[in-house]
Amino acid sequence: MPLYVYSITAKDHPRQLEGVNGIGADPSPLRTVAQGQLCAVVSDIDEEIRPKRRDLAAHQEVLERLMVDGTVLPLQFGYVATDDLAVSEALQTNAEAYLAALQRLEGCAEYHVRASQEDEAPLLQQILQDLPQAKDLNDRIRSGDRDPGLPLALGEMVAREVQVRQESLAAGMTEALIPLAREHLLRSPSGTDFLNLSLLVPHEHQGRLRTAETNIAREIGSGVDLRFSGPLPPYSFV
Structure with missing residues (x-):
């Protein structure tokens, strides 16, 4: 049978x-x-x-x-x-x-860490404040400049900066978490996620992992949806 x-x-x-x-x-x-x-x-x-x-x-x-x-x-x-x-x-x-x-x-379990941009408005506003070129393009569009290339140029500039900042944030979170893991696996994010990380965490480090989760959530503030799941069977490490 x-x-x-x-x-x-x-x-x-x-x-x-x-x-x-x-x-x-x-x-x-x-x-x-x-x-x-x-x-x-x-x-x-x-x-x-x-x-x-x-x-x-x-x-x-x-x-x-x-x-x-x-x-x-x-x-x-x-x-x-x-x-x-x-x-x-x-x-x-x-x-x-x-x-x-x-x-x-x-002595280990798997944990997944995923992050996505929950609310892009604060990030976009910050980019406009930080990049004079982006602010200038945005001001020209808002003032009525009808140049058809302006929205495309602004969109491309902002999209590049969003990617750079999300990659930097993901790298920082990964760097903070992998010392707690025996092994880790960083996958290409899908959908709206910009971080997809699997961690093989020894049981004795699970409390430290939860503390790290709290600290990271506090540091990144609002606008980012940070999702921890586990303990899970170690599918990713078999």
């Missing part, structure tokens, strides 16, 4: 999953497939698994419960194996890499 695979743990992980449901409309009990020093947490499935909100939440709940008692290698949502033998063979074949990853992630 096909298996849905949630994570890999060390054999001595307690895996206390009483009361936790797996994925599927009628979830099968959670169980383990053991091989050597490793175990995979699985459940039997008899349906095609799609990323429904219910199943995404169930997948995450299993991983978060496992994290309470020890280190886990989380699998991304949707990993299905053909049967117990396939899982056992995968554990055996990749045992050295999995054990090394468990050791590397031991």
Whole structure:
């Protein structure tokens, strides 16, 4: 029977999953497939698994419960194996890499840090005050100058300055946070975000991370939407 695979743990992980449901409309009990020093947490499935909100939440709940008692290698949502033998063979074949990853992630959780410009008005106003060229163009437009090139020139100048300032702010926040992490991963921002940072943070540094979050939020003031999330399974570092 096909298996849905949630994570890999060390054999001595307690895996206390009483009361936790797996994925599927009628979830099968959670169980383990053991091989050597490793175990995979699985459940039997008899349906095609799609990323429904219910199943995404169930997948995450299993991983978060496992994290309470020890280190886990989380699998991304949707990993299905053909049967117990396939899982056992995968554990055996990749045992050295999995054990090394468990050791590397031991005592850590993942945190995400994202930032976006919540309100651009104060930033744009500050740019007009700081850049005489931008202020001059803006004053000419406001006074009725009909030169069609003025709005384009002003827009390009302001857009460049916004990018420079956001990149500088993101670099400052990253520099302040990465000393608290064992590893970090800086991704290209998407949408309106100008910072997308993942941190692998040892448990003993989590209080310092929260203090840093408070201090950064105070320093950057209003206009920036700063979002911390975690502790999370270390997907980004597996």
